[in-house]
Amino acid sequence: MAAVMNDDEFYKLSLKANYANTAEKVAEVLSIVDQHEGIVHRADENGYRLLHRASMGGTELIRGLIDRGAEVSAKDSYGTDALMYAAWNGHIPAATLLLDRGADVNARENDGQNALMFAAKNDKLDCAVFLLTRGFDLDATGNNGQTALDLYCIGPGKNLTNEVKEQRREVMRAAFTKAKLDRAQQEIATLRKEVAIFRRPAHVCASMLFSEDFSDVALEVVGGERIPAHRNILAASSECLGALLKGQWAESASGVVRMEQSAMAVKALLRFLYTGEVDEAALVSDLGGVLELAALHGQDELVSFCEQHALQSLTVRTVVTKLVAAHLHKLTVLKAACIALIKSDMRTQAAVLRSKAFRQLEET
Secondary structure: OOOOOOHHHHHHHHHHHHOOOOHHHHHHHHHHHHOOOOHHHOOOOOOOOHHHHHOOOOHHHHHHHHHOOOOOOOEOOOOOEHHHHHHHOOOHHHHHHHHHOOOOOOOOOOOOOOHHHHHHHOOOHHHHHHHHHOOOOOOOOOOOOOOOOOOOOOOOOOOOOHHHHHHHHHHHHHHHHHHHHHHHHHHHHHHHOOOOOOOOOOOOOHHHOOOOOOOOEEEEOOOOOEEEEOHHHHHHHOHHHHHHOOOOOHHHHHOEEEOOOOHHHHHHHHHHHHHOOOOHHHHHHHHHHHHHHHHHOOOHHHHHHHHHHHHHOOOOOOHHHHHHHHHHOOOHHHHHHHHHHHHOOHHHHHHHHHOHHHHHHHHO
């Protein structure tokens, strides 16, 4: 190992790191680093480290320093880390590498400002938009209560018109909204994988579905339509129906069971009881009715199908009714997905709070 590097030598090495944007210069800096043990952890009187300097240059030196033990989140005397320096310079490749190697999106310098605010102050719009895609919060404030939008283009020498500033702020707002929605969709996609789907083999009773042959009971749905069914099959498949169709109940004597759901939902339940098949059209037309019947009659497999369908078709337009269904039927994965989508957009939040279904849920 070479002798301990003095302050003047370290300053000169720092300058080299600042401008190491070619393979030859990177190799030169790393060669010196390799000759001085622990030099990647050294800081000058202002707390500047080689990684801070490198973050303003090329990514290869950043990678080389981190591989040699440089601390990604180390700060200088002002609380500034390498990611903040990269953001100030609008250096997206450097910011990408630093984030990929563990840079903290929640890090703040001494005034409470983060990397996003650094990019905004110095009019680095592309870098600010990139940081929003990596989890930075546009609503975060520094110690003075100002957000990145408030700080836009107040850096030294920056002089944009208010109209241009507002245009660029709008770009950031749109990017923030999209980033939150994208993260929500990713979370929903992950949650979808957690819902188990069971597929049963074709049932031996399939030929008797909706058949008058040997029918000894009818299910009367909303609107008065009566759907033929078979007492033994219903009793064997549903504990609830079995209890109604035996003993002294009126349904047992009359052979008519009145249902409060639509004909489509009831037929979907029967199809599942008789055949083990799921009526996809019924899930599209009356998901709530099918889910209610599946839960009431203890058909956990059908409940899982309903939850999976609800996740696959979850949109801003349907999120309220599906949140209500998830809450009522204790569908934790669907509920988490609904909440993630609602949280991703302020307009969606407002629409949910104003909706009749949500008010009814609150009352319930």
